[in-house]
Amino acid sequence: MDSHTLLFGVIGDPIRHSKSPVMMNRAFREAGINGAYGAFHVRPDRLGEAIAGIRALGFRGLNVTIPHKIEVMAYLDAIDESARAIGAVNTIVNEDGRLTGYNTDGIGYVRSLKEEAEPELGGKRILVVGCGGAARGIVWALTREKPASIVLANRTEERARELAASFAPDAGVTAVRWEQLREACADADVVINTTSVGMAPNVDATPIDPAWLAPGAVASDLIYNPLTTAFLRQAQARGCRIHGGLGMFVYQGAYAFEYWTGRPAPVSAMREAVLASFAEGGTAASSAAAAGTNAD
Numbered sequence: 001m002d003s004h005t006l007l008f009g010v011i012g013d014p015i016r017h018s019k020s021p022v023m024m025n026r027a028f029r030e031a032g033i034n035g036a037y038g039a040f041h042v043r044p045d046r047l048g049e050a051i052a053g054i055r056a057l058g059f060r061g062l063n064v065t066i067p068h069k070i071e072v073m074a075y076l077d078a079i080d081e082s083a084r085a086i087g088a089v090n091t092i093v094n095e096d097g098r099l100t101g102y103n104t105d106g107i108g109y110v111r112s113l114k115e116e117a118e119p120e121l122g123g124k125r126i127l128v129v130g131c132g133g134a135a136r137g138i139v140w141a142l143t144r145e146k147p148a149s150i151v152l153a154n155r156t157e158e159r160a161r162e163l164a165a166s167f168a169p170d171a172g173v174t175a176v177r178w179e180q181l182r183e184a185c186a187d188a189d190v191v192i193n194t195t196s197v198g199m200a201p202n203v204d205a206t207p208i209d210p211a212w213l214a215p216g217a218v219a220s221d222l223i224y225n226p227l228t229t230a231f232l233r234q235a236q237a238r239g240c241r242i243h244g245g246l247g248m249f250v251y252q253g254a255y256a257f258e259y260w261t262g263r264p265a266p267v268s269a270m271r272e273a274v275l276a277s278f279a280e281g282g283t284a285a286s287s288a289a290a291a292g293t294n295a296d
C-alpha cells in the first residue's frame, strides 16, 4: 500500500466470516491493481455514518451484505436498474463522490450457471425452489435470458405468488403450489435450490427428492457450504449435471471488480483464493459453522 492505493471493502453485521477480502485482494494482486479491500463490522444504527465515511475517505467501491442490502439504498445518489428491480444493493461504485448502487448477486449467479453448467438458458424451462431474499435477484437475472418459463415454488406459498406477480406478465414467471413440485421437477430443464435446506450443519437434508428430476436436467444449488450438497450428489447419481453455489459468490465479486476497475476479473484466481481459505480453516462447512453462519 502507498498513498495511491485505491480503497475497497465490505460492510455487514456480522462480517468476520467473510471470504470477500481474501478473494478481492487476490483479484487486485492478480490484475496488478494497487488496491486494498477490508471487512468492516457496521451495526445497523451506524450505516449512515459508514456511508458518509466512504464518501469522506474516497473509497472507490464497497460491497454490502446482510443486513444492510435494502437500507443502504437510502444513502446513495443513484440506483442502477438491476438493484432497483431487485430492491437491494450489494455493490457501490464511487465515481468522483457520486455513489451508485448495483446488485451483482443475480447476474453473478446466472453467469456462473452459464459458464459452469448450461451455456444456453434461452428456451429452457426453469424451476426455482424457494423464494427468500436470494431468489428475487436470481429470478430477475434469469428473465433476461429469455427462458421458455420460470416456475416458482416456496414452502410458504404466498411468497412464491407474490414474487411471480412482481414480474411483468410477459416475463413468463409463474408460481405453483409446494405439492405440485414433483410434477414441476419432471418438466424442468434446470432446477435451482434457493432454500437453505442442505446447508451445514444439516448436510443430509434435501429440499426436494432428487429422484423427481429428469435425467440430463441441470441441478443447481445456491449453497456452497458444503460445496456439494446432498441434493447435488443425489441428482448427479441420477444422471443430472450439477452446479454448486461457490460460483455465484465468485461471480458476484467478479462483476463488482469489473464495475470498479473496468477490467476483466481474474475469476479462476479468485475461486482458488476462496478454496484455499476454506482449506486453511478446514472444510467450507466447518469454517462457516465455526463462524456461526454461512460462508458468504
Ligand code: NAP
Pocket: 129, 130, 131, 132, 133, 134, 135, 154, 155, 156, 157, 159, 194, 195, 196, 197, 199, 207, 222, 223, 224, 245, 246, 248, 249, 250, 294, 296
Ligand atoms: P432466506 O431469505 O432466509 O430464505 C430462505 C428460503 O428457504 C425461503 O424460501 C424459505 O421458505 C426456505 N426454507 C427454509 N427452510 C425450509 C424448509 N425446511 N423447507 C422448505 N423451504 C425452506 O435466505 P436467502 O438469503 O434467500 O438464502 C438462501 C440460501 O442461499 C442460503 O442457503 C444461502 O446460504 C444461500 N446463498 C448463497 C449465495 C452464494 O453466493 N452462493 C448468496 C446468497 C444466498 P419459507 O419462505 O417458507 O420460509
